[in-house]
Amino acid sequence: MLNHKKLIVSHAPFWHDGSSITVRSYHTMLAAMPAVLFGIFTYGMPALGVVSLSISFAIIWEFLINKITKRTISIGDGNAALIGLLFGMLLPATSPWWLVITGTFVAVVIGKHIYGGIGGNPFNPVLIGFAILMVAWKDYFDFNEVLVNYDLGFAMVYPLAAVKHLGTSGIEAFSTTDLLLGQQSGGIGSTFGLGLIIGGIYLILRGFIRWEISVSFLAGIGLTALMFNMSDPSHYASPVFHLLTGYTLIGAFFLAAEDSSSPVNFIPMLIYGAGAGVMTVLIRNLGSYVDGVVFAILLMNLINPICDKIRPKALGKVV
């Protein structure tokens, strides 16, 4: 049985559906584009600078850590670029360069690579980077302070800060339509509600994120906010306001649904999403931080492994 024609042998299956990490990353970035472009048009060149620097440095850090740890160069899979883009979207347009560079370092190296790289991170790398920066340099994330020199034709007051300090009387200027169309101050890529929703629906339809997480996250925020609102309408904002301000929408579609740090079974996904939603509103309404999305999702990342143990019984499992 000797034959010199060399054939490829490998294990079944011999087909693949053609999905890949690269496709996933680039399409997630594509879905984020409406919101990012809107942010760049609103805030101008500084915003473009922050986003570009963030993406570049996320890639550079990934490249360096690949070199240092002597692993295959993995920047081609687009995951680092995605981390950079999402990180840039959360930042205010006036962020100084060193803040962006430090943040992407924390996100890519401490958030992702020290756990073994893609798939190993227990927390969302973007949020790790952002949370550490937010705790370390609080002033750079006070949107009222950092965006004070902008006059864009709408109330340049951070909506969540307004409701926190002034109650619902402070937010009468914000109509739902304005919020949807991005007439509010905030992070570069997180104010354009409509754009984020379109991007999110695209990701859900393409199957790149799990709809259960996004929907339950939004439902968690809506229901909790509704309960607060009903108990004291003068103090606590309406659910619609909570859904369209701060990092809610970017959190629902781009941050909470990050693959590695979220569950994959149906019931755990609902618990995870709803839990993050409830925590968000609790932090916003009762906690000391203005926005709670970042810490709420990080907190739920923590329970993800144990939560994901709630799973259907496997075929033929006797116990």
Added chain:
Amino acid sequence: MIKRSFIGLTKPLLKYEALDVSTPEPSVIQPSKKVTLFLDKVFDFKDKILFNIGDKVKTGQKLSYSENSDAYVISTVTGTISSIAPFNADYGKTYTAITIDVSENEEIDEQFSTLVKEPDIDTVKDSLAFIPGNLPAGLFPSTDASPPIETIVISGVDCDLFITTNQNTVLVDGQAIKHGVKILKQITGIDNIIIVSSDHLMQDAGISGAEVRVVDPEYPASLPHLIMRDVLGQVVPAGKNCEDMGVSFISAEAVASIGKAFTEGQIPLYKHFNLIKKDGSSTLISARIGTPISDILNAFDVTLNEKDRLIIGGPMTGSTVYSEDFPIQPDTDAIMVQDRGNIPFVSDYPCINCGECVRICPASIPINVLVRFLEAGQYEEAADQYDLYSCIECGLCSFVCVSKMPVFHYIKLAKYELGRITTAEATNA
């Protein structure tokens, strides 16, 4: 190759090939020079083998390995034995490969025709183990310890995509199946015989006289474990097989072969299978067991280049071979040729926890966690806590894996390694 749909929210739809009446007759291909038969026995030079190089054999002649062994093959041609050699197959399985040079004049061995008058279980066991469609060993449990078989399920559906062998048998060989069912009932004493078929072949399956049940036309519904669950309403416990539940699966082709053997007084030699070409078209072919694949590829002008892939079986569950001299075996349902440009490769990326595999797994296994244990070689933990043995081996996890991990390969490897550990422990105890 079926790709992920644009709307990735829905599961990929993998339909089994549906055969209809307009399908042309299978093309018959004759072996050109030689055939190779695999005898299910480890080859040992010290054994007193009952046949030798240079022996003349007739078509239908039984070649037993030795006095102390039940293993045998049926020669499918008339000719001279030109070599006897060991052959190593997948997962450490070893066969004795017997190569026979085909001579021009065909002579039929008469031994079997004397036995057909009164079919009994020994005749079937001693003469028909090598029939097209493969006689399952589990049909006749040898030890008293194993539970008796109470139900026989005839598979009128095909186990993988692109394959139409069993459907074709149901469609054209209804009478042979009917006779086969009668003989099976007679020799085993089992009355509960069920034939499963796809929706559109129900009428044809009804001719067999067995009870007809319908199976979903969507992969992987025709895998035995899923037929057990969805059609018979019995769940096979993890780590057990269908025979442990008293159910034996047999392909429609094998039943038809049994029927034909007893009506014609001659052991059937022609195996039906599909040739899946590089462009994805599928042709039904009939060839003698033992025909080298190269003969079939030559007949259909399929050129095999360096670094192409040659697969025995379908795209999801088949196995690759390294040489086109590999023969058609009794259970070869398809030969698939993949061009080197179309081969999807696996990668060494880790699991990114996207959950595609978990959602598509028909056995609800937490593959995202399981594969992490398997990567680390912790097979026992994987089996104890993460349902390794619930796997029914459909291959869908690897098919959808975003990281292109060889998930199915890991699972098979883990089962094999655990099997080896168990055997070693049993022998050393």
